Each structure stands twice: as C-alpha cells, then as structure tokens.
Amino acid sequence: MNWPALEIEKPLGEAPGKDYLKGLAAGEYPATIFRQVLSATECEGIMTRLIERDLLFDPVAGIPEKFRQESIPEGHYREGNEDQALRAWRSEQTGTVGDEKIRIDIGTSLGYRGSDREGFLNHSAESNALLDSIFEDLTNPIEKLYEHLQLLAPTQRVCTAVEPDGRKYGKAIVRAHYGGYSYAPHFDSVRRREKRTDYQAYRFEHQFAGVLVLQNTVLDGVSAQCRIHKCFWEPEVQPYLAENKFHEYAENNSIANADIVLQPGDLYFFNTGCIHEVPGVAGEDARVVLATFIGYSEDDPEIYVWS
Ligand SMILES: O=C(O)CCC(=O)C(=O)O
Ligand SMILES: [Fe+2]
Helix, strand or coil: CCCCCCCCCCCCCCCHHHHHHHHHHHHCCCCCCCCCCHHHHHHHHHHHHHCCCCCCCCCCHHHCCHHHHHCCCCCCEEECCCCEEECCCCCCCCCCCHHHHHHEEEEECCCCCCCHHHHHHHHHHHHHHHHHHHHCCCCCCCHHHHHHHHHCCCCEEEECCCCCCEEECCEEEEEECCCCCCCCEEEECCCCCCCCCCCHHCCEEEEEEEEEEECCHHHHHHHEEEEEEEEECCCCHHHHHCCCCCCHHHHCCCCEEEEECCCCCEEEEEEEEEEECCCCCCCCCCCCEHHHHHEEEECCCCCECCC
C-alpha cells in the first residue's frame, strides 16, 4: 500500500507541468511537495510581523480575550445560501478542554462566509488589502505559493478567483491553530460539499489545496502533520465522517494513507476531494499555515486560487 508523495525539485526536469496536476487530480499520489520555498528565517520574520500587528498572539502569555472571540470552531462551514453553520464532523470535545483550541483566520474563508455573497466579496476585498500590507518588506508567502503552482501548470494561468463583475475572492488565508486544534477526517469541495452553484469557483472539476507551513507545533518530538487517505469522498463515506468513524472504515477497507511531513517553509499541494485530516498536537506554539484552495480542470485555461 505504497502511496508516496511527489517531492518536486527545482528547476523542474524535462517533463514539467501539466501532468503534475493531472496526477494530483487522479489521485496518483497524495501530494506534491516543494521544500523550503521560504527559509526558516523568513518564516520567523513573518511570524514576528503577524504578532507585532496584533493579528496573532504569542501563547506564552495566555490567550487574549479578543482572540477567544474571533476563534473559528472546529469543522464549521456553510452550505449554499444557508446562514446556519454546519459541522463537518462531530466534536469529541466539550466544555473547558475545547476552549483552549483556538483557530485564528487572517483572511476570508469561502467555506465559512460564502453563504452571504455580498458579505463574502466585501470581506474578501478588505482581506486582500490587509494581506498586501502585512508582508511589506518581507518575502511575500502568497506570491511564493502562486509562483510554485504556476510552475506545475505552465500552459494555464494561475490567478485569484474572480466573479464576472471583477470582484475577487480572498487570495489566501493565514490560519493559526493553537492548543492542538485539529481537523478530523473530511473533504473540501465547493461543488460537492458546499454546493456553491452561484460562484465561478463551482465550474472546476477538481479542487486542490495549497498550504505553506509558516510555523510548526511540536510535542514530544511529534509535529502536527496532514494525513491524506487514498479515498475520494463519495456519499457512501459520509456517514463515517459524520460519526467520526472514518478510521474504522479505512482499516476495514485497507485504504492507504500518507503522512505529509513538513518543516516551516515547506509548501504542499493536495487533492481536497481525498479524505484528509490534521491530528492536533497541543505543543507550546501554534501551527500556522498560509492556506489556499485551487480550482482545476484539465481543459480550462485558468486555475483559480481562493481561500
Ligand atoms: O492545514 C492543513 O495542512 C490542511 C487543513 C485543511 O484540511 C483545511 O483547511 O481544510
Ligand atoms: Fe481540508
């Protein structure tokens, strides 16, 4: 049950481009990884900037109240035009334990805000202005992410997702996970999960994620890693996800999986139609990533990126 990720060395070899994303779309490998797109020093510089600007906090001094208020609960998303948030999985935690699991988003999430179209597009414009200003005089991790995606798709144009009237989605999102905040097994799909028929991003056959690690959290030598299962979401899998029983299902069906082991500065792309998870690690630091979703069809001249 070998299903190794594809490590991509730069400069790309003789046969670059199209086939990488085709392979990812087909589930031929769990992920493509670019190592050290940013150096450790560049990642630290970004983390310092985010704390200086009061967009994130240093957990050593406790959780400031403002961040408690802003925290996004585990597994929340909305469907279609509903304002009721749904949960992608049942939470194991209740009460005080869960209170320390904080997730802070810097940016705009389509999954979380997209049910209010006007609100989403306004919020996106504000986030994009903020994101442009945050990285001034630093290496811009968003540009790095887009550039590397473009390397994988030389015949298509990588751009931020945009509606016909020219309004853009959030170009990327910084997500900080404190206190062992985790993602239980789930999939992400504008088409098949959130059913956002009223957005351009709906047109793509495949959805990927591009994630650049800015800071890891480590506990007893173990860091939080994304685990990807060789299993595309299908309606028959849904009951197992909803009941937190996917691991049982995977074992019974001998489904392979891959742990994507990453250091700060590493960038990976994976197919979000495959069931994936990030088991939390309640280390001292937050796990901080720059995250995007990506819409891809083999024959589409464009590849859309959003958050
Ligand atoms: O943080 C990651 O590496 C992936 C997180 C994820 O699965 C998601 O944001 O949907
Ligand atoms: Fe995900």
